[in-house]
Amino acid sequence: MPEQQGKGIGKALINQGLAQLKERGAEGFVLLGEPEYYGRFGFKALPIKDSTPADEVSYHTAFFE
Ligand SMILES: CC(C)(COP(=O)(O)OP(=O)(O)OC[C@H]1O[C@@H](n2cnc3c(N)ncnc32)[C@H](O)[C@@H]1OP(=O)(O)O)[C@@H](O)C(=O)NCCC(=O)NCCS
Incomplete structure (x- = not known):
């Protein structure tokens, strides 16, 4: 909420x-x-570990409800 x-x-x-x-x-x-x-917050590319993960990404179903 804005407030x-x-x-x-x-x-x-x-x-x-x-x-x-x-x-x-x-x-x-x-x-x-x-x-x-x-x-x-550095989200342009913020590594947690040394390697860069790669996988398929999809929206949560809540985005379509
Ligand atoms: C963006 C949002 C998640 C930030 O949460 P928040 O609790 O207000 O953020 P914080 O209090 O931790 O930080 C406030 C700082 O973020 C800045 N800020 C807030 N919204 C911003 C935006 N859309 N772009 C850039 N900076 C933003 C404020 O100017 C403030 O800066 P300051 O610390 O230099 O004064 C929240 O304001 C929100 O939900 N806004 C409406 C929806 C939206 O714009 N969402 C975008 C993300 S998907």
Whole structure:
């Protein structure tokens, strides 16, 4: 909601998500969002491990509901 934006919630969610991915040993992930915002977190290409993962990516079904 607009009144909740700009309070650091987005930043906290992103950092928590990254921490969870690292805990799970994820090789990588794909993020869909505004480059102007997410770019400040390094999402242009943010490696978690040394290797670069490659696989097929699809939208979650929630995008079509
Ligand atoms: C974009 C969004 C997820 C950020 O979450 P948030 O809790 O407001 O973000 P934070 O409080 O952690 O960070 C706020 C900072 O991000 C900046 N920001 C917010 N939206 C931005 C955007 N679309 N592009 C660039 N910067 C943006 C703010 O200007 C602010 O900058 P500052 O720290 O220099 O003052 C949230 O504002 C939102 O959902 N907006 C509406 C939908 C949207 O634009 N989504 C785009 C992502 S898919």
